Amino acid sequence: MxxxxxxxxxxxxxxxxxxxxxxxxxxxxxxxxxxxxxxxxxxxxxxxxxxxxxxxxxxxxxxxxxxxxxxxxxxxxxxxxxxxxxxxxxxxxxxxxxxxxxxxxxxxxxxxxxxxxxxxxxxxxxxxxxxxxxxxxxxxxxxxxxxxxxxxxxxxxxxxxxxxxxxxxxxxxxxxxxxxxxxxxxxxxxxxxxxxxxxxxxxxxxxxxxxxxxxxxxxxxxxxxxxxxxxxxxxxxxxxxxxxxxxxxxxxxxxxxxxxxxxxxxxxxxxxxxxxxxxxxxxxxxxxxxxxxxxEIPFNASQMHDIVIRGLSFGNDSIPLKSDIAIRRGETTVAGDYFVRGRVEDIGDLPESYGYDEVEADGLRFIAGKIAPQAIPDLSILTPEVAYDLLKKGYMGVQVAKLLPAEEGMLHSLPIQVFSKTAFAATPFIDLGGTTNFYIGDSTGNLKYAILNGYLIDLSKSVKDIGLLKNRIQ
CATH class of the missing domain: 3.40.630.10 (Zn peptidases)
Known part of the structure; x- marks a missing residue:
């Protein structure tokens, strides 16, 4: 032995x-x-x-x-x-x-x-x-x-x-x-x-x-x-x-x-x-x-994604669609750190695809995110709690009226997209290779989940339970 x-x-x-x-x-x-x-x-x-x-x-x-x-x-x-x-x-x-x-x-x-x-x-x-x-x-x-x-x-x-x-x-x-x-x-x-x-x-x-x-x-x-x-x-x-x-x-x-x-x-x-x-x-x-x-050890398969959403209703009013969506996140290195961008990796019949996070979306539908109607004066006001409150109300992006030079392009972990000059890009519809900033909600419009920059956020959880986010001010 x-x-x-x-x-x-x-x-x-x-x-x-x-x-x-x-x-x-x-x-x-x-x-x-x-x-x-x-x-x-x-x-x-x-x-x-x-x-x-x-x-x-x-x-x-x-x-x-x-x-x-x-x-x-x-x-x-x-x-x-x-x-x-x-x-x-x-x-x-x-x-x-x-x-x-x-x-x-x-x-x-x-x-x-x-x-x-x-x-x-x-x-x-x-x-x-x-x-x-x-x-x-x-x-x-x-x-x-x-x-x-x-x-x-x-x-x-x-x-x-x-x-x-x-x-x-x-x-x-x-x-x-x-x-x-x-x-x-x-x-x-x-x-x-x-x-x-x-x-x-x-x-x-x-x-x-x-x-x-x-x-x-x-x-x-x-x-x-x-x-x-x-x-x-x-x-x-x-x-x-x-x-x-x-x-x-x-x-x-x-x-x-x-x-x-x-x-x-x-x-x-x-x-x-x-x-x-x-x-x-x-x-x-x-x-x-x-x-x-x-x-006896199996070979690698390659069917993992960051998020798999199963049976989500989306499409448009004239041509509805109910299908699966797979999302992956990519990292971009900046000054020794990195930020993330999510993308739609696949759409269709995906029972053989798996996610680190999965959502059973039967009975749920795609809901577009909105930009907060009022800009905030500066970043100091935007605490995680304030950001999360905006997110739960359907706002995925918020503009900062005035940024210090050191804050431009800054990395952040807030549960919302922050922009100053470049407008935040909400996801208007599910598109292969497209952005991943949208909500999943029920037929009455109640928001259940946010897909923010390729991260899944369960809106029933507290802000402390969200975990690591790696976003960038646009």
Whole structure:
């Protein structure tokens, strides 16, 4: 069986060592750089700057352990996929701990493993919260050509270190679901193929066995919310190439979890499954898992949306329509933060589509939103309570007569659209790709729900129960 950790211990461990300086997805290179300098001072790790990005940002490798089993982990080769990066810094904090009852784990890893962590391979992409590097090249499609400095750096480190195990750490979009369920895929796993035929050799089988162990733990935390990523062979991809180079390589994709927009719970799951996998590699216990369990994990489906409204009456007086509507939200990055715009993703017969939020709208109808008849003099008057009172009265937008220069384009979480010069765009009718600012109400005009910028607001709830909104002054 080997050394094992139970759920309460994992929970305690992560709570104790979670890196407080990283608390949202849009941290920058400077945040990582400053943390690395702190860890350098601890003396536990051998930290080296192994290169620079296109724009000159330092790329670091953190070495730990003195064992014979070589493990390499790299994160954020896509700049907008940072969840595992946060988890790695939680792991660094844990490895520096002592006297907490977990020293046997640290000793196990220290004595048996030689680990190389690259926590942020694409700092220029992270700066912009974009997938690609500063030259607009996808680093994970550069394993073959090595056209980028960052991709060439990862390959050179792999060839020099020659790891026996690899962990390729990513985020996938939040709209994957477990097939035939409305469960978002919270973690997606993959043992990448090393050839077009997707053969299973000893190396790939090892990755499959490690994944079986990960899935066993994840089912305790997020039951029926784990899937496999597409295993089509990608000759340009790093995971596929690491597998062919002889490293049992596991792809971890952080997906979606309702109520966790900044992926802090998914970060914790990364912490747990990565540390546990390192323990099992150190002990060799992953070899006890039957690789057939990997095949039992379903592949990702892609049927999730932010909101699905079922059976809503809309259309016009002459041609009525009753149908389903699927809505997704898109993020736009501004100054390190972001705002959201909702759009109609699909209209029609959608029983196989699922939503993080769903509305059974039988007997309900589309009602257009209005603009508040009077502008407010300035933003100080517009408290969440005032905004919500306007929303419940049928007003989705309100004009601010005078904005300070610093307030123009400002991000806000008020339950209403705020505009100054550009008129607020209420949704006049449901249109594919169109805006999502409208009400759902009954035949007498009573408002039940607001769809505000792609967010569902149940108007029977209090303003304190609405949750996170990410809007922008227009």
């Amino acid at each position: 080997g050394m094992q950790v139970d759920s309460s211990q994992w929970n305690s461990m992560h709570a104790s060592y979670k890196e407080s300086a990283l608390f949202h997805r849009r941290f920058k290179h400077k945040d990582v750089d400053s943390l690395i300098q702190v860890h350098r001072n601890s003396g536990l790790f051998n930290i080296s700057q192994i290169g620079k990005s296109v724009e000159g940002r330092a790329i670091y490798e953190i070495a730990y352990g003195k064992g014979d089993k070589k493990v390499m982990l790299w994160s954020q080769m896509h700049g907008d996929e940072p969840t595992a990066t946060m988890a790695l810094f939680d792991i660094f904090n844990f490895l520096e701990g002592k006297g907490d009852g977990f020293d046997s784990i640290r000793n196990l890893l220290q004595e048996n493993l030689s680990i190389r962590f690259i926590p942020m391979l694409n700092p220029d992409g992270a700066e912009r919260f974009l997938r690609r590097n500063a030259q607009s090249i996808d680093l994970n499609r550069d394993a073959r050509a090595n056209q980028t400095v960052e991709g060439a750096l990862l390959k050179s480190r792999a060839k020099e270190f020659n790891p026996r195990y690899g962990f390729n750490l990513h985020d996938q979009n939040i709209y994957y679901n477990v097939p035939d369920t409305k469960n978002p895929v919270t973690i997606s796993l993959l043992a990448p193929a090393y050839n077009t035929e997707r053969d299973v050799n000893e190396v790939r089988e090892g990755a499959m066995q490690i994944i079986v162990g990960m899935n066993k733990i994840l089912q305790q935390y997020v039951p029926d919310a784990v899937a496999k990523y597409d295993d089509t062979y990608t000759p340009r991809g790093f995971g596929d190439n690491f597998q062919s180079w002889g490293a049992s390589t596991v792809l971890i994709e952080s997906g979606g979890l309702k109520g966790d927009p900044e992926k802090q719970q998914i970060r914790k799951l990364n912490f747990i499954i990565i540390l546990n996998a390192l323990m099992e590699i150190a002990q060799g216990t992953y070899e006890n898992y039957d690789a057939k369990g990997y095949e």
